[in-house]
Amino acid sequence: MDAHHLPNIFSSIVSTACRVVPDLAHVDPSRILVCVRKLPPTRLGETLGLRQAKARRGHDPVFSTMSVGGREILYVITFNVSLVSTAAPSRQALETVMHELWHIAEECDGTIRPARHGKGFNATVAELHDIYLSVGGRPVPTFEPHARVRLRHLRGKGRPGVLSVRRGLSIAATVPKAWKQAWTEDDMRERTAVLSKLLPPSFSYVCPHGHEVVRFRKLSKASSCAACSKTFDRRFLLSPNKKTPT
Ligand SMILES: [Zn+2]
Ligand SMILES: [Zn+2]
Numbered sequence: 001m002d003a004h005h006l007p008n009i010f011s012s013i014v015s016t017a018c019r020v021v022p023d024l025a026h027v028d029p030s031r032i033l034v035c036v037r038k039l040p041p042t043r044l045g046e047t048l049g050l051r052q053a054k055a056r057r058g059h060d061p062v063f064s065t066m067s068v069g070g071r072e073i074l075y076v077i078t079f080n081v082s083l084v085s086t087a088a089p090s091r092q093a094l095e096t097v098m099h100e101l102w103h104i105a106e107e108c109d110g111t112i113r114p115a116r117h118g119k120g121f122n123a124t125v126a127e128l129h130d131i132y133l134s135v136g137g138r139p140v141p142t143f144e145p146h147a148r149v150r151l152r153h154l155r156g157k158g159r160p161g162v163l164s165v166r167r168g169l170s171i172a173a174t175v176p177k178a179w180k181q182a183w184t185e186d187d188m189r190e191r192t193a194v195l196s197k198l199l200p201p202s203f204s205y206v207c208p209h210g211h212e213v214v215r216f217r218k219l220s221k222a223s224s225c226a227a228c229s230k231t232f233d234r235r236f237l238l239s240p241n242k243k244t245p246t
Pocket of ligand 1: 103
């Protein structure tokens with residue numbers, strides 16, 4: 001069986017989102033290179049703006065250029081492969097797509113929107129997510145653990161761009177001068193792997209009605225079953241699943 005080409009799947013969702021969501025109309029998807037790889041479990045996605053020249057005292061502004069298949073790339077968005085697992089929470093993958101796209105500046109010129117993470121940012125992301133679905137955008141597909149998936153990353157010669165925006169915190173880092181360079185498709189690496197080999201350890205929970213919920217993080221507070229009640233409800237508390245995971 002052919003592997004599911006995750007970079008193409010995410011690229012096509014990115015393109016659709018830019019076309020159908022009015023607030024993303026400024027984003028030109030042809031300027032984005034989409035990668036999918038294993039990232040640390042808490043980092044669902046990251047966006048590099050290749051023109052985010054952040055000059056600091058004593059440092060030159062640094063930026064990278066990238067050309068892939070004749071297109072000039074201004075942004076590299078990397079998604080965590082765990083997003084396509086059937087164990088990922090339902091809105092997470094699509095919200096991460098919207099989150100990363102919202103980091104792209106209004107000018108779509110390789111710089112990052114000057115917006116901080118927080119409640120306002122998350123509210124916008126949730127809205128973009130809902131609008132995309134309401135106009136018929138398709139959700140990010142999920143795959144069973146045994147599925148074979150195609151991944152893409154940039155090879156390790158440092159990373160392009162100077163600003164890495166991570167979920168939860170924005171970090172402006174000045175990249176050493178040695179990393180300032182031109183990137184091409186030769187720097188792209190693709191490989192095929194079995195999804196389960198790429199996923200972090202998971203934790204299984206069960207509600208009193210027998211619904212099973214799998215999470216990549218241990219529940220830190222009392223949580224109730226979303227299938228039984230949309231809002232928190234003590235009657236449907238999740239407890240660790242004793243039976244062996246399938
Ligand atoms: Zn972010
Ligand atoms: Zn339930």
